[in-house]
Amino acid sequence: MDYHSPASFAEASALAANATGITRFLAGGTDVLVQLRSELVTPDTLIDIKKINGVRDITRNADGSWTLGIAATGAEMSEHPELGRDWPGVVEAMDLIGSTQVQGRATPTGNLCNGSPAADSVPAMVAAGVTVTVTGRDGTREVAVEDIPTGPGKTSLAKGELISAVNIPARGENGGDAYLRFIPRTEMDIAVVGVGVNLRLDGDTITEARVSLGAVAPTVLLVEDCAKAIIGSTLDDASMEALAAAASAACNPIDDKRGTIAFRTEVAGVLAKRAAKIAYARAKGEDA
């Protein structure tokens, strides 16, 4: 196994482009090292990208948007004084992953690139409209988070490409987001269903909404029918029921050791309602 620690994303990209066999990028390592130790994935080339300058930075840009370095951890996001005020759903989703120790290493970029449909931070980022900057041999491009995963363990990143930054939009006025997941325990578990909701209000009426589901299909889903169900509403009972129905209808889950098709389909609707209520209250400026 070859280990590299490049000083720039261009160098990292070139290393990956020229590598043969299995290549993995190492940021927090909370998936890569675990998979290595359990012999699920034994990379031929390991490219450590957390020594590149600035990769731990969390920056608020002049327009109110945010840029996260690819090695910014869950713990750093949770402890940031401003980020969670703008995007509580994104920060809470990341914070649900693993233990305190894991939080000190794990990154949303890694969570995304691992390609798990059950990744907690991903539905929250999709709902929030987050994009990532992808660096390859021909320079950089910006890609919506929902376009990165293509199936369990698979991404749309080409050979030689890697994520070099995470871009979170400006929160703007009267917006709120939330993420909820279902696990049979209270922590230290993996989502059986995850739902991210992000919305904006004009008065009491929802004018914009994005709803994302995790662990109910081969990839995290952005569900437009869920958004349609609540846009134009005040999140009254009828729109909530329509939201739940749309969420359940969008599910394409599997029966496995973590949950059944029937359970995931039902609970996706339940969590969509609960997450929407929280996001709505946050958009109203209420504590939730």
Place this chain on the structure above:
Amino acid sequence: MALDDRKSDFTFVGTRPNRPDGLDKVTGRAKFGADAYAPGMLHGAILRSPHAHARIVKIDASKAEAHKDVKAVVTRADFADVPFKPGLEGEFYNVLENVMAGEKALYDGHAVAAVAATSALAARDALKLIEVEYEVLPHVTDVDKAMAPDAPVIREGAADYSVPEGMHPNVVRYHESGHGDLEAGFAEADLIIEDSFVTEATHQGYIEPHACLAILGNDGKGELWCTTQGHWIAQKTCAALLGIETSQLRVTASEIGGGFGGKTTVFIEPVALALSRKANRPVKLVMTRSEVFRATGPTSSASMDVKIGMKKDGTISAAQGIFRLQGGAFPGAPGDMTAMCAFAPYNLTNVKQIGYDVMANRPKQAAYRAPGAPMGAFAVESVIDELCNKLGLDPVEVRLKNAAHEGTKASYGPTYERIGLVETLEAAKAHPHYSAPLKPGQGRGISCGFWFNHGGETSVSLALSEDGSAQVMVGTPDIGGSRASMALMAAEVLGIPYENIRVTIADTATLGYNDVSHGSRVTYASGLATIKAARHAVEKLCERAAAKWGIPVDAVKWENGCAVPSGPNAGDFDPMPLADITADMGRTGGPISGHFEATPEGAGVSFGTHIVDAEVDPETGKTSVTRYTVIQDAGKAIHPTYVEGQYQGGAAQGIGWALNEEYIYGEDGRLQNSIFLDYRIPVASDLPMIDTVIVEVPNPGHPFGVRGVGETGIVPPLAAIANAVSNAAGVRMKRLPMSPPRILAALKDNG
């Protein structure tokens, strides 16, 4: 053990000093199984079957053997030829067959070969060089399917004499007991409920994986360091499997990071010894968590039918149960224990229980805290709860009405001596928890539970030092604070402070035989032996004092750590403290020690009653346990904090078993969830504060009244939680674990 020498007032017993191993454990100084190293040490790794059931056609290890880092490869041929004996009589054969497969791989994860190499990584990589040709065979993992006529046969001839004719060869033992006239009893009932229940296999979930360091030379002399609940059984078994003399293998028990019954046998130890013998180097073997789940001993899965008849006043008029337990690809599932414990809390006129021991393509079950009892209690106590609901009766009153007491003929045969079930039920009734109001969506559950407790072969040695301190050598690994309890009991007899006594878990070369730390026996049996050994030393102390005073020895008695004249006629001497006698013991007759060896028989059965409140989310089926109270008879709590720890631990493990823990097998017979992410043991935040009430009804079979407390605490939780959840959800839950998908499905089915 006579009643008349039992103490009832204590100086040290009943206090709560810090455990002597506490500092070592919180600072990392304690040495666990994986913490041993030796010069020239190799690292072992085990190749495991990916198939649930397969004939091993050929193993070609030549590539692995040729690798420069590999120093030894072993297969079944490297072990002693233990003759085949069917059933439990051939337990050495079963263990050998389990630690290294013979002709067939019998379950996913079954060991088929092992290597020793210069590093752990090299050993792991070398496994990939071993080529195994398998002929895959049909498999079965479910207990009911394993008993069906068309089930694949796991091993012909494994059944013993007890199995009725015509049963499938996978049924290897049969138990039937009871008394009275069932038919007449059911005829007297005002309401009869008959129902079926299922529990999945669960793992003990000890945090420390199995680990050992083995050294075995060609001269047949060996040393073994391992994490175990019993190093003498490890010594005996390993010696048999390796074909060496028992006494030539010295086994030392490491500190143990949990066992709960799962470390009462051997898995990797004989393999490490075989590798060491072949490589002529020390070999260390450490299991991964996945290996622990796949290839050590979880508890049995169970399928059960229970029928109980009750009169309107709550009297149980008749009860019967059929308990089918699956224990992996070997005999040993405790169907007999399940049957014998199931109705044991009750004073029944008409009762019958049947237990089956059934083999399937799963790992060999091992003991798990009161093995077999929790499942039976789940089925029986669920039916009693349903009868109480239907007849509008209070569940504690009904249990009090039917409770066994001194003189009751137990459902499994014997007549009870003094027992404390009624006292636990009275304490439950009086406890504020039982009368606390429930919130909407919450339900309350009650259950009683029983366990036999065990004595077992026991040796203890106690030696006094010149400065008046004492060292106690016991042979039962400390799995629950027992060193503290032994020191308290020795302090009580000797009359010297707790802090002046050091208790050591002796290795097999330095003490006589000791049975395993199991059966809730340690505080009872090693405690009894410690008391007797201390009394033996006290006799000698009195002799020395008598000699110094020039009076007969029967004119001296021992009081508060001093020899004193036994009465005014014995003479007028100042009390002679222990340290004054030991100071010159070399010149007054030599070192003073005390010893005791026996197989104590008066363990004293144990009962508990649990009260649980649970809340079910009707939209997701998720359960929260909101309040939990354990009430159990300890006989006499030597160290109350560690008694409470046992109560809380049993409840915590029971919550996991009831709600989320389970072995999940795929269609291919492979275990699907062999990591803690997917084998859902409770985390700290899943548990409420578990309140405890220690009831003390002294055991006549122990000098201080001790009853073992380690196991009974896991018997009531499955039923108590199921009753709470069923009452909260409004639907009877008959299958464990009551995971959210199962509860949600039951709620939907119930409309």
